[in-house]
Amino acid sequence: MRFTGVSPASGGTGLTVHTSVTNPSTRPGLRLPGRVTLTAGPTDVPVGHIRLGLVGTAEPEDPDQPRRLVQFHQAAVAGGFVLPAGRRRSVTFALPLPWETPVTVFGGVPLLSLRTGLRTEVALDGLLDQGAMVPVFVHPLPTQQHVLAALDTLGFTLRQVGLQAARLPGVTQTLPVHQRINYWVGPLYAGPVTELELIFVADPAALEVVLWMDRRLSLAGVTHQSISRFKVWHVDAGQRDWASLVDGWLRAAIDRHAQTAAHAEWSAHITGSAHVSRPPEHPVDPTEGLGGGTGGDGSGSGSSGGGSGDGT
Numbered sequence: 001m002r003f004t005g006v007s008p009a010s011g012g013t014g015l016t017v018h019t020s021v022t023n024p025s026t027r028p029g030l031r032l033p034g035r036v037t038l039t040a041g042p043t044d045v046p047v048g049h050i051r052l053g054l055v056g057t058a059e060p061e062d063p064d065q066p067r068r069l070v071q072f073h074q075a076a077v078a079g080g081f082v083l084p085a086g087r088r089r090s091v092t093f094a095l096p097l098p099w100e101t102p103v104t105v106f107g108g109v110p111l112l113s114l115r116t117g118l119r120t121e122v123a124l125d126g127l128l129d130q131g132a133m134v135p136v137f138v139h140p141l142p143t144q145q146h147v148l149a150a151l152d153t154l155g156f157t158l159r160q161v162g163l164q165a166a167r168l169p170g171v172t173q174t175l176p177v178h179q180r181i182n183y184w185v186g187p188l189y190a191g192p193v194t195e196l197e198l199i200f201v202a203d204p205a206a207l208e209v210v211l212w213m214d215r216r217l218s219l220a221g222v223t224h225q226s227i228s229r230f231k232v233w234h235v236d237a238g239q240r241d242w243a244s245l246v247d248g249w250l251r252a253a254i255d256r257h258a259q260t261a262a263h264a265e266w267s268a269h270i271t272g273s274a275h276v277s278r279p280p281e282h283p284v285d286p287t288e289g290l291g292g293g294t295g296g297d298g299s300g301s302g303s304s305g306g307g308s309g310d311g312t
Contacts, residue, residue, distance in 0.1 A: 014040065014041015014042055014043065014045075015038060015039070015040055015041060015045045015047075015083070015122070015124065016038070016039045016041075017036065017037075017038055017120055017122055018036070018037040018038075018039070019034065019035070019036050019037075019118065019120045019132075019134055020034055020035050020037075020134070021033070021034040021118060021134050021136065022034055022035075024134065024135055024136050024137050025105075025137045025139060026097060026136065026137070026138060026139070027097075027101075027103075027138060027139045027140065027141055028097055028098065028099045028100065028101040028103075028138065028141055028202055029097060029098075029099045029141070029202075029204065030096075030097055031094040031095060031096050031097070032093075032094070032095040032096075032097055032118065032136065033092075033093070033094045033095075034092070034093055034095070034118075034134075035090050035091065035092050035093070036050055036052075036077065036078075036090070036091045036093065036120055037088060037089070037090045037091075038050075038083055038088065038089050038090075038091075038122070039087075039088045040083040040084060040085050040086060040087050040088070041085065041086075042085055042086070043085050044082055044083065044084050044085050045082070045083045045085075045124065046080070046082050046124070046125060047078075047080060047081055047082070047083055047122060047123065047124065048080050048122075048123030048124065048125075049076055049078060049079055049080060049121075049122075049123045050076070050077050050078040050091055050120065050121070050122055050123075051074050051075065051076050051077065051120075051121040051123075052074065052075055052077055052093060052095050052118060052119070052120055052121070053071040053073065053074035053075075053118070053119045053121060054071065054072055054073040054074070054097070054101065054116060054117070054118060054119075054136070055069055055070065055071045055072070055116070055117050055118075055119050055133065056069070056070060056072065056102060056114070056115065056116045056117070056163050056177070057069055057070070057115070057163065058070040058072075058162070058163035058164060058165040058177050059162055059163065059164050059165065060165050060166075061164075061165060061166045068165075070163070070165050070176070070177055071119065072163075072175050072176055072177045073097075073098050073101070073175065074121075075095055075096070077091055077093040077095075078091045095118070097138070098174060098175055099174075099202040099203050099204060100173065100174055100175045100178070100200075100201060100202055100203075101116070101138055101175075102114065102116060102138060102163055102177070102178075102179035103138050103139065103140045103144060103179065103200070104116050104136075104137055104138045105137050105138065105139050105140075106139075106140060106145070106148050110137075111158075111161040111181070112158070112160065112161045113161070114161045114162060114163070114179075115135065116135075116136045116137075116138055117133035117134060117135055117136060118133060118134040118135075118136050119133045119134075141202060141207065141234065142234065142237045142238065143202075143206075143207040143232055143234050143237045144200055144202070144207060146237060146240070146242040147198070147200075147207075147209060147242070147246060148181075149242065150242040150243045150245070150246035150247075151183060151186075151196075151198070151246060153243050154186050154188065154189075154243065154246065154247060154250070155186025155187055155188060155189075156183040156184065156185065156186045156196060157183060157184040157186075158181070158182075158183055159182040159183055159184050159195070160180075160181075160182040161179070161180070161181050161182070162179070162180055162182075163177045163178070163179055163180075164177060164178055164179075164180055165177050166178070168199065168201070168210065169227075170229075171201055171208065171210065171229070172201070172203075173201060178199055178201065179199065179200065180197050180198070180199055180212075181197070181198040181199070181200075182195060182196070182197050182198075183195065183196045183197075183198065184196075189250055189251075189254055192254050192255075192257060192258040193213045193226075193254055193257060195213075196211060196212070196213060196250075197211070197212035197213075198210070198211065198212075199211075199212065204234075205233060205234065206231050206232060206233045206234060207231070207232050207233075207234065208229060208230070208231050209229070209230045209231070209232065209249065210227065210228070210229050211227070211228045211229075211230070211249065211250070211253045212226070212227050213226040213227070213228070213253060213254065213257045226253070226256065226257035228249070228252065228253035228256065228257075230249045232245070
C-alpha cells in the first residue's frame with residue numbers, strides 16, 4: 001500500500017511536492033520508508049532543505065486553550081540544491097520513528113479519533129512550503145499490545161485517547177508530547193477510583209507504564225490525583241502472564257491511591273482479583289518516586305517477573 005501527499009504548486013515557483021509512503025503501517029522504533037519527489041515549473045528552483053515531520057493534534061498544557069496541530073518529531077532528508085526548470089528530483093527516505101511515537105491503532109482498529117500524519121517541509125528562498133499530510137498508522141509494540149489487551153481482559157472500557165503537549169513529572173521523555181489513553185475502570189476495581197489514564201513511555205530496552213488514577217472524579221466529591229509507574233522489559237514479552245502482571249500493578253496503584261487520599265475513611269482496598277489472589281510480585285516502597293501527587297511517593301524494582309514499579 002502506498003499513501004501519497006501532494007502539495008499545490010508553490011507560489012511563484014511552480015514547484016510541486018509529491019510525498020509517498022511505501023507502507024503507512026508501522027510501529028515505534030521502526031523506520032518509515034518513502035519518497036519525496038519535487039517537480040520544477042518553468043524556472044529554476046533553489047531548494048534550501050527537505051524535512052519530514054510527524055504531526056498530530058494535541059491538547060495544550062493550558063486547558064483554556066484550543067487543541068492545535070503539533071509537530072513532535074522531525075528529520076532532514078536532503079540539504080540545499082537547485083532544481084532546474086522542468087526537471088524532477090526524487091529523494092528516498094527511511095524516517096526513524098521515536099520509541100515514544102503515539103500509538104494510533106490497536107487490534108487493527110483506529111484508537112478513536114487519534115491521528116498521526118507525515119508532513120513534508122521544503123525550504124524555498126527563505127519560505128517554507130509544507131505539503132499535504134500523509135496518514136501514518138502506528139501499531140503498538142508487543143509490550144504495549146499486551147498491556148492494552150490485559151486491560152481489556154480485566155474489564156476496562158476505552159473512553160478517550162489524545163495527545164498532551166506537556167512533559168511528565170519525573171519521567172525521562174524525549175518528545176514534547178505524550179499520549180493519554182483514558183478508561184472507565186473495570187467493575188472489579190471500581191470504588192476507590194472511577195477513571196484510569198494510561199501513559200506509555202518506551203525506549204529501546206523497556207516500556208514504562210504510567211497509571212494516572214482518578215484525576216477528576218473520586219468518592220464523596222473529593223478530588224485526588226495519584227500517579228504510579230511500572231517498568232517492563234521488551235525481551236521475553238511473550239513469556240509473561242500479562243493479565244496477572246497488569247492486575248498486580250492496578251491493585252498496588254489503587255491501594256496506594258486509597259491510602260494517600262485526603263479522606264482515608266471512605267477509601268476502599270482491592271483485596272481480590274479475577275486472576276490472582278496474592279499481592280503483586282514486586283511490592284512498591286511508598287517513600288520515593290515521582291512527587292507532585294497527594295500523599296506519599298514510591299518506587300521499587302524486581303527481576304523475577306521482568307517488571308518493576310513505583311507509584312503514589
